[in-house]
Amino acid sequence: MSRRGRGSTGPGRPAAMPVGAYTPAAPVQQGADGTLVVAFCGDDGRSRSFDVSRLPLPGWHQVLAAAFAARTGPAGGLRTLSAAGTGWGSLVRLMRFLDSLPEPPTTPGELTPAHVAAFHTHRAATAPATARQDLTRARLLFSLPELRQHVSPQVIDYLQRRLPAPRTSPPLAAGTRAACPPPAGGTRRLTTGYTDGELARLLAALRADAARIRDRIRAGEDLLRRYQTDPLALDDRERTVGRMLEQMAVTGKVPVPPGARPNPFAPERLQLAGRLFLTLRDLPPLMLLAAALSERNGETIKELPIAHRLLEGRAVDLVIVKRRRGARRWLETVTWEIGAPGRELHTPGGLYLLLLELTARSRRLRGSPSPLLWCVWRNGYAAGLKVADDHCAPFEQSLRGTPILPSAWAANRPRPLLADPQPGDCASQGPGEGLPLQVSFNRIKTSMEVRRTKRMGGHLPSAAKSNTIPVLFRNYLSGDPVITAWAEEVLGEALVDAEQAARRAHERAAQVQGGGPRVLPGPSGATALKEAGVAPSSARQVADGGLDTGWSACVDHDHHPLTGQSCEVSFLGCFHCGNCLITRDHLPRLLGLVDALAQRRRELPQEQWWQRYGSAWAAIRHDILTRFTPAELEQAQAHKPHDATLDLVENPWETP
Incomplete structure (x- = not known):
């Protein structure tokens, strides 16, 4: 190839081809x-x-x-x-x-x-x-x-036939969680997210351990810098440690500290290695915190790259791996916020840059470069390498090459993490007792997906970040007790708001239409109606049913309280009108109407149902039925008609 660069091709000038034929290796x-x-x-x-x-x-x-x-x-x-x-x-x-x-x-x-x-x-x-x-x-x-x-x-x-679906255990009731161990021993593996208390304690523990690791390595780097600048300014102990740190920084080999057993497996040697390098035991809190802040799964965290771009010192831009998306679709470019100085344990970009800092020495001392972020010091004899020291990229060859064991980290901390007690636990728990918290990347991912969905108000298109909407709902939200309880709370609040709005609509309509219906509990004969204030000319007609409408009686159909003219509103509007009269004889039909409205509620969208029937339902439930005694309601329930004739008061095209 002799022609290169822009302008080397064009109409009539084909692209330059390499000399010789290319023969790919046989698969x-x-x-x-x-x-x-x-x-x-x-x-x-x-x-x-x-x-x-x-x-x-x-x-x-x-x-x-x-x-x-x-x-x-x-x-x-x-x-x-x-x-x-x-x-x-x-x-x-x-x-x-x-x-x-x-x-x-x-x-x-x-x-x-x-x-x-x-x-x-x-x-x-x-x-x-x-x-x-x-x-x-x-x-x-x-x-x-x-x-x-x-x-x-x-x-x-x-x-090609459809495979039989695997059998699954019945779903748990809302707000409950499988907390009892199986009878044969061992603990049942949980896949749901954490409660708010569990997640708060887990994040606090992760940040505390990550801060301890950060401060430990930065203190070692500071001591090494002071030793290299002026060793005579240090006391004897700091000068001895600084000399060993300088040897470690140059060769990557960790000596046995003075006074310790001359053994590569001495715990003092591991402690000295941790003053400059990340070790395998540092991986669980750092990786779990990275998964929580970035809201990514464990596979993505294990394959974080070192290649990145800083965007005006405010964010970091890098290409991450998101597996199981199909061929040639599992690379994704993300932008993570860095945050303010000192807040690196609260933002994904800040934590990423901190991890680059903590793993920098091991990457430089490693024999061959690796494109992955994670690089730690480990005891070579423990890894079967027949050497005392090894700086390795634990996930370069395989994602399963180095076990992380998050639950073991949570249980072996000075203050172990415990799960929240759940209703129906197998054994009673005394003060300070509890089941160990099961920690895993999947549970952290589920918890963060649930929290993001709640922040978005349940709007799945906005909440779907690293997965499609069906995958988000099926694999993370469906059946999770936290999202279920939150959804029930939101639905309950929405129903309360809708009911209050319906009651206010009924009160406004009743105020301009004569004060609303008159409810006369007790005997419904003509004499009793006259004593209750009904005009003598209307009392007999009401008692005989001559003034009945759909589910009540109208004492003056020719003069509507609002217009002064003949009434033309629906029978459902009678429950806001001052001409409406309801006696004990109307109770069976009213109860039948309530059942019909409940059936219609299952057939229509909630918004449409509240708009069409909400005010009438609120008037019946709160202003009419509450005026009768439980005995009267029970007797009317026994004589309730099966057909409430609700279809007769609606236009045919409005019937669901």
């Missing part, structure tokens, strides 16, 4: 000793070789190698080392099961639907938690052209 490599290896190089920078020749049933090897290479290749769906390893594990289990059959299929063409069904039955009996996933991965592998053309169509049709 399946055949060794001289008969081995058949699939070379994997993932988008996460990790690589591995999968030896297909070690599987049983040699007649499958060539076809399986081609199919697995396509599944893990650049256009495949398994583009990370963990995903490829999981797919390989399912393939190994399938082949070993087929080999264990009395008459195994020696070639792909001999595979039958009965073999696949037997594999699923075997996995469901031995490992029900992963049986469905194994069959799903087999279906994706057999759907590839490299393998599909070698098996019978009946097998493909069987694999």
Whole structure:
């Protein structure tokens, strides 16, 4: 190539091509000793070789190698080392099961639907938690052209069938949580988020431990700086420690402090290493705090990069990994706030820059550079390296290479974290007693998703940050006791507001229409009505039902209190009118109307129901039925009609 830069191409001038032909490496490599290896190089920078020749049933090897290479290749769906390893594990289990059959299929063409069904039955009996996933991965592998053309169509049709849904335990009641250990021993793993008290205590503990780690390393750096500037200004003890710190900063090796046992595993040596370097025991609080502040899962926190950009000293911009989004869709650019000086433990950007500071020395002393943030000192003998010191990137080769054990960190603190007592715990808890708090990245992620959703007022499009709306609701919000209790509280407040608004609407309507309906409890005969103040000319008609409307009586239909003219409002408007008269005889029909309104409430949106029926319902419930005794209401309930004729007072197009 001789032409470079802008302007080197154009119409009639094609792009310069490299000299020579490019021959990519074969995805399946055949060794001289008969081995058949699939070379994997993932988008996460990790690589591995999968030896297909070690599987049983040699007649499958060539076809399986081609199919697995396509599944893990650049256009495949398994583009990370963990995903490829999981797919390989399912393939190994399938082949070993087929080999264990009395008459195994020696070639792909001999595979039958009965073999696949037997594999699923075997996995469901031995490992029900992963049986469905194994069959799903087999279906994706057999759907590839490299393998599909070698098996019978009946097998493909069987694999394409809908898989049976896994059995799940019944959901917990709202506001409760599984807190009792299973009878066989051990504790039940929780997946719901934390309560407000648990989350507050957890965040306080994480910040306290992170501050202790920060202050410890900064104190060591300050002592090293003072020793290198003027060692004579230090006392004997500080001068001795400063000399060892200078040796550690140059070589990366931690000496055995004076007076300690000459043993690489001496605790004094680990304590000295922590004065300049992060250690493995520092990872849980720092990683958990990063997950809480950034509201990301543990996988993303483990793969935080060191490449970043500072935006005017106010934010940090970096590219993070969000797995399980599909091929070529799991990189995302985020911008994290840095915050004010001294507040680095409260903002994601500030904590990220602090972690870069705390891991800087180990990254410089490490033999080969790593693009990942996390780099710590560890005892090489404990890692089986036959050396005393090792500066490693614990998640460079695998996300599962270094266990974090968050629950062990929470339980082994000087002040252990305890869970809130729950109603219905198996054993009574005395003062100061409680179950250990189960800490995990998933629970922290769920808790932060719940809190963000609450801050957004429950608006899921605004609350969906790192997941889609269906994933946010299904995997984080649905069934969580905190969000359930909050939703019930919000719904209860909304219902109270709607009911109060309906009562105010009824009171305003009644004020301009003669003061509202007249309710006459007690006897409803003509004499009793006259004694209650009803005009003699109307008392007899009311007693005989001659003035009845839909659910009440109207003493002056020709003169509406508001207009002075003949009434033209709906029968539901009678409950705000001064001409409305209600006696004990109207109770059965009123109770039937209340039931009809309740049924209509289940059929219409809440906003529409309150707008159409709210004021009438409030008048009946609060101003009319409360005037009668419980005995009168009970007697009327026994004579309540089944049809409240509610449809007769509405326009046909308004009926749901």
